[in-house]
Amino acid sequence: MHLPDLRRKGYTKAFYRLRVLILKHSLFKGLVFIAVALISLLVNAYQSPYLKSDFGVMLSDMVNRRNLSTNVDKRFEKIKKALPVNGHVAYMNNRTLNLIDKSGGLYQTQYSLAPLLVSEVVSGTKIKYEWVIGDFNPPVDVSVVTSRMHLDVNQDYGDGVILFHNAGDSQ
């Protein structure tokens, strides 16, 4: 836009001067452009809840592979070897027992055990599958689980991961 156009459009004096400054000086315009883009990126980045967290903690998590997403496969590595490659198993966590649940949940387990199909146990209904995966975080009293759900412990893999055998089903 040419300078006379700006006057004709009736811009306020301060705004007009600012635009003249920008129009006349390429360098100034370029610097403003860089500054705005960088500030926007950093402000956006700061706003983001994922980047807001302590960078040092995130770096340490990364190095020590403590991150939930990174560890998800490792957690189920051993139990995966004990289960059939294809087929269908049941899944339960603290929520199934109406307890506070901090586990990764059904989908994370499903992701780790693919291509094995995993179905969540609905409390109070009959479990349809022979094998039941327990994913307990925080840990629970296993004897309560076995008596309430009528299951036998097959093996405890630690870190809240337990394989149960459903004696009531021969599938």
Added chain:
Amino acid sequence: MLLPYLLIILFISLPFIPSFFLTKHIVEQALQNTPGIVLYAISACLAVGLGFGLSSLYLFLWLIVVRSVSTGYVISEVLLCIGFTVLLLYLSLRQRKSADTLRRFDALQAFKSATLTQKIACFGFGMVAIVAMVLVAHMVLVFPHGGFDAWAIWNMRARFLFLSGASWANAFNPVMPHTDYPLLLPLTVMRGWVYVGTDTQYVPAIVAVTFTCATVGLLAFAVMAFRGVLHGFAAGAVLISTTLFLLQGVYQTADVPVAYYSLAALTLITISERTGNSLALTMAGAFSGLAAWTKNEGLLLIVVVAVSLVLSLLRRQPLKTIACQALLFGAGVLPVLALVMYFKVVFAPPNDLVSGQGQQTLRMILNVGRYVRIIGAIAGELIKDYLWLPVIFIVLISGGIKRAAVTRTAFIVVGLMSVGYFFVYVTTPLGLEYHLGSSLDRVMLQMWPGFLLASFTSMRLLR
């Protein structure tokens, strides 16, 4: 030791090369006065998505016909890509011989002839891009499996398809969430794993970052071709500095690829509008189809683009021309849409948003409170993640629109898509709060690059 990396390069470059020759042929024909470097960059960015899209369709056809993937698949794909490359190269050389229009990749020349402002803008864009790349690299390391949607939907489906062998249709078992979602992304990831031989986390992460970079590149260079260097770098910098875009890219969700395919379709429609190139319109149709092959929202995009084309031509062109344009667009869409529909009919369970409609739909449409809640959520999202939007509006409103350059169809598409999404929320059978909270930011992101293309090509920046 180096072999997996070489195989990943092969997985990306194999479909990319013939796609590049195809897109270059179209873009070169249409944008004859554009500098070589911009032309090559647009072609390369379009080729990324076209390559991934077509190769995923080929893999889908292979799975349907052969039922399992083995070395034979890789050999057939290599041969197919080499065949197409040779054919397109031959056609390109023949055309060049007859037209004598050798376009050079004149990067150095372009930089030398640039004005000081353009050089500073280039430098600024470079700086922003470097900061963004550092952030992206950091986030990829922190979230190697991507975000929730990646491991609950997209990568999980890819794992099922890759690890199930001949029982790959298990990937659509309804015990898993959203098994009706289309397969471009899972099949692309699976292709990568087939090449590497294992389900490494590198492949989905690389695919995600490639789509993210291609979206930025396509936006910047397309705007550059339509309106100039400064506009192009400004548009690219605005997209990069939208952190939600980078984050969703790293999260390996399908929203950035959908945004990419929408942007590619809009770019090609704009090229067709400005130059009358019919091949560009057909290619726009193909990209719209690939958006539908990526996510269900792409089906809405196809309808909206078709309606927008008709609306934008209605007052200016006779009915015969409009019908002709619709046919050209349809020629690109239909082959891809046919496969999407085959997948929907044969493999996919009913979509929850569609099957959940019933008597309560009318009640939801008449409920004013839902409208207020959705508008409030959109406003909150705009404030949270789209800091650039007020700046763009101020520039556009304060006399910053160049009427001759307005990309009418692109604006109509973005507008109609927004209306479409709005009514999806109004009529959602899921809980409104849950649906808004779990998807609004990603849905709005899908339109953001297209909106930036429409705005920056129409914008009058200060001279």
